[in-house]
Amino acid sequence: MNKMLLExxxxxxxxxxxxxxxxxxxxxxxxxxxGKTLAVVGESGCGKTSLSKAILRLLPRNIMEYSGEIILDxxxxxxxxxxxxxxxxxxxxxxxxxxxxxxxxxxxxxILDQIIEPxxxxxxxxxxxxxxxxxxxxxxxVGLPEDFLYRYPFELSGGMRQRATIAMALVTNPExxxxxxxxxxxxxxTQANLMNVLKRIKHExxxxxxxxxxxxxTASELADEIAVMYAGEMVEKCHAEYFYTDARHPYSRxxxxxxxTLREDKELVFIPGQPPxxxxxxxxxxxxxxxxxxxxxxxxxxxxxxxxxxxxxxxWLYTDREEVKHA
Amino acid sequence: xxxxAVDMRETLQNAERVPVLKAVDLHTWFEIxxxxxxxxxxxxxxxxxxxxxYQGETVSIVGESGCGKSTLARTILGLHRxxxxxxxxxxxxxxxxxKEDMKAYRASVGYIQQDPYGALPPxxxxxxxxxxxxxxxxxxxxxxxxxxxxxxLEEVKLSPIEDFLPKFPHMLSGGQQQxxxxxxxxxxxxxxxxxxxPVSMLDASVRVEILQLLRSLQExxxxxxxxxxxxxxxxxxxxxxxxxxxxxxxxEKAATASLLANPLHPYTQALFKAxxxxxxxxxxxxxxxxxxxxxxxxxPPKGCRFHPRCAKIIKGKCDRFEPPEFHIGDDQSVFCxxxxxxxxx
Numbered sequence: 001m002n003k004m005l006l007e008x009x010x011x012x013x014x015x016x017x018x019x020x021x022x023x024x025x026x027x028x029x030x031x032x033x034x035g036k037t038l039a040v041v042g043e044s045g046c047g048k049t050s051l052s053k054a055i056l057r058l059l060p061r062n063i064m065e066y067s068g069e070i071i072l073d074x075x076x077x078x079x080x081x082x083x084x085x086x087x088x089x090x091x092x093x094x095x096x097x098x099x100x101x102x103x104x105x106x107x108x109x110x111i112l113d114q115i116i117e118p119x120x121x122x123x124x125x126x127x128x129x130x131x132x133x134x135x136x137x138x139x140x141x142v143g144l145p146e147d148f149l150y151r152y153p154f155e156l157s158g159g160m161r162q163r164a165t166i167a168m169a170l171v172t173n174p175e176x177x178x179x180x181x182x183x184x185x186x187x188x189x190t191q192a193n194l195m196n197v198l199k200r201i202k203h204e205x206x207x208x209x210x211x212x213x214x215x216x217x218t219a220s221e222l223a224d225e226i227a228v229m230y231a232g233e234m235v236e237k238c239h240a241e242y243f244y245t246d247a248r249h250p251y252s253r254x255x256x257x258x259x260x261t262l263r264e265d266k267e268l269v270f271i272p273g274q275p276p277x278x279x280x281x282x283x284x285x286x287x288x289x290x291x292x293x294x295x296x297x298x299x300x301x302x303x304x305x306x307x308x309x310x311x312x313x314x315x316w317l318y319t320d321r322e323e324v325k326h327a
Numbered sequence: 328x329x330x331x332a333v334d335m336r337e338t339l340q341n342a343e344r345v346p347v348l349k350a351v352d353l354h355t356w357f358e359i360x361x362x363x364x365x366x367x368x369x370x371x372x373x374x375x376x377x378x379x380x381y382q383g384e385t386v387s388i389v390g391e392s393g394c395g396k397s398t399l400a401r402t403i404l405g406l407h408r409x410x411x412x413x414x415x416x417x418x419x420x421x422x423x424x425x426k427e428d429m430k431a432y433r434a435s436v437g438y439i440q441q442d443p444y445g446a447l448p449p450x451x452x453x454x455x456x457x458x459x460x461x462x463x464x465x466x467x468x469x470x471x472x473x474x475x476x477x478x479x480l481e482e483v484k485l486s487p488i489e490d491f492l493p494k495f496p497h498m499l500s501g502g503q504q505q506x507x508x509x510x511x512x513x514x515x516x517x518x519x520x521x522x523x524x525p526v527s528m529l530d531a532s533v534r535v536e537i538l539q540l541l542r543s544l545q546e547x548x549x550x551x552x553x554x555x556x557x558x559x560x561x562x563x564x565x566x567x568x569x570x571x572x573x574x575x576x577x578x579e580k581a582a583t584a585s586l587l588a589n590p591l592h593p594y595t596q597a598l599f600k601a602x603x604x605x606x607x608x609x610x611x612x613x614x615x616x617x618x619x620x621x622x623x624x625x626x627p628p629k630g631c632r633f634h635p636r637c638a639k640i641i642k643g644k645c646d647r648f649e650p651p652e653f654h655i656g657d658d659q660s661v662f663c664x665x666x667x668x669x670x671x672x
Contacts, residue, residue: 043530044501157620187391188557192601192614199613214531217560217603221610241607258532260560261604262587268564270536274500 005034011068013054022278024050026232035206039223047232048212052178091118095174099181101165105153112149115168138167159190180212195221228252231286238311248313251287346379354411372398374575385552387562390572437512441524443504447496454492483510502533519551559602571595574622574632582658591661
């Protein structure tokens with residue numbers, strides 16, 4: 001078994017629009033160890049959700065470019081034809097809890113029928129009774145009473161529906177689960193409850209998560225590593241313990257100083273300006289325009305530099321460090 | 328001599344301290360009907376709320392969804408008529424307002440909605456959006472209108488102004504839309520702003536920008552701002568006082584510093600524990616969360632509304648008698664039986 005579960009190299013996802021190509025995910029590379037959680041943070045429109053869709057190959061029709069390598073457990077799944085990807089990868093090895101998941105359940109089907117469906121499709125030899133046992137087990141894990149299986153989605157509260165979608169993502173026992181803003185639509189206490197559930201799943205089953213969020217506070221509940229996205233690019237990736245106190249990219253630092261905290265009294269700073277359009281992004285560093293540390297070199301595109309503690313930063317400030325070359 | 332000056336100013340201020348807004352035993356209930364005809368009960372969205380707000384103060388109201396905080400906002404705005412209890416604006420009972428009074432009241436209270444895009448008419452330009460309230464409130468002079476639109480856009484920092492005037496809401500970013508909503512709320516020079524989750528739809532970096540803008544407007548115009556939120560971490564930067572709401576009632580009122588240092592009500596404490604600050608230590612611990620769900624407002628529990636979920640419940644008391652308000656220190660009060668011995672009623 002590979003220690004490294006997921007390796008993404010030079011992933012690109014461009015959409016075709018009337019105004020020109022939108023570079024939603026541009027040359028993103030990262031690695032993720034088995035059993036760890038990577039939180040992808042960034043402002044809205046920075047390509048977080050596009051990244052998750054690119055990994056699961058859930059693509060709209062107006063694709064212009066979709067390239068790079070996605071290596072799951074040693075195999076490049078980008079090379080799989082659609083049919084094989086559907087049979088072997090999607091929901092079998094990689095599952096997803098979509099954004100606003102509580103509204104993504106089918107309102108006219110009972111919860112059970114929806115959760116059991118991926119299980120029966122992916123395991124042809126499983127009969128319904130075995131499936132039911134498995135679904136019941138999942139319900140116990142996410143902390144829902146069994147009789148809720150026979151209810152319709154509208155009979156459940158928002159937090160319970162969210163748990164049901166998490167049960168649905170976990171039911172096929174996937175190796176990687178992508179959580180797209182799992183808790184942002186929920187109330188504070190429900191959110192804390194949900195993070196407890198996810199944490200327990202992570203500890204008990206060693207599931208690997210990619211957590212997409214803009215809330216760094218909640219991300220810190222689950223994340224072993226943090227990746228920061230800005231305008232379609234991954235500008236920094238590092239271990240969570242260093243990120244909160246010692247982020248390196250100027251954007252990550254500003255992002256951290258704009259997070260209000262309850263326990264610590266700090267002065268909040270906002271980032272002036274707006275992220276660049278992804279249709280014709282600047283050729284140099286995409287953050288340069290809003291950055292107070294920019295210098296002449298920033299008009300060229302920065303490479304990724306390797307820093308201590310396994311920290312990777314795409315910024316010219318760290319020219320003295322070693323450059324990272326991706327395969 | 329300087330002491331005398333201070334003294335005089337203080338006496339003056341004390342004399343002036345008529346609350347801008349005062350609520351006495353405010354109830355807003357919504358009737359539920361069966362088959363559209365028979366009365367099936369009431370949803371008690373607001374069930375006995377008292378408070379006083381003074382000129383130039385910001386009050387945060389925190390609580391989960393369904394605790395009645397938006398109903399409180401809408402009742403203050405005059406969109407719901409209170410079922411019971413009274414609201415006083417500058418000492419005048421709102422139930423006795425004439426039509427003209429109500430119009431004047433609405434002009435002096437600005438409303439900032441949660442979703443800026445949903446709050447802006449998509450077919451009107453920025454100029455029209457800002458001009459409409461002026462026209463309705465009888466600013467007939469075109470130049471005067473122009474001038475006020477200019478100055479309010481400057482205040483919310485939407486510049487260059489000429490670029491923005493002909494734009495439609497969809498051409499603005501989320502932060503700009505929210506600033507336009509604020510500009511619209513400010514254009515009639517209100518005394519009070521009601522902001523219902525003004526930043527929850529925005530990105531973290533923009534969030535801070537909007538909160539700082541509201542703060543600066545408040546300081547400049549000495550406004551009362553009622554800031555409704557479920558996000559405890561923003562209140563520290565924004566308000567003088569915090570009200571915690573649970574189950575259609577206020578359960579704790581306190582000055583921001585006292586509340587942050589020492590939350591008293593078990594529900595406020597639970598909210599505190601559930602809020603995560605970015606910290607690597609979070610990874611290793613589980614959150615303490617009270618079990619259960621918020622109460623049904625059609626059939627609220629007897630006694631304290633939080634007792635079915637409370638870990639510190641006093642059996643035989645919390646589940647039978649409603650807790651009165653206990654004052655702890657100078658600037659904090661709590662509706663909880665745990666503080667019966669410490670506080671004065």
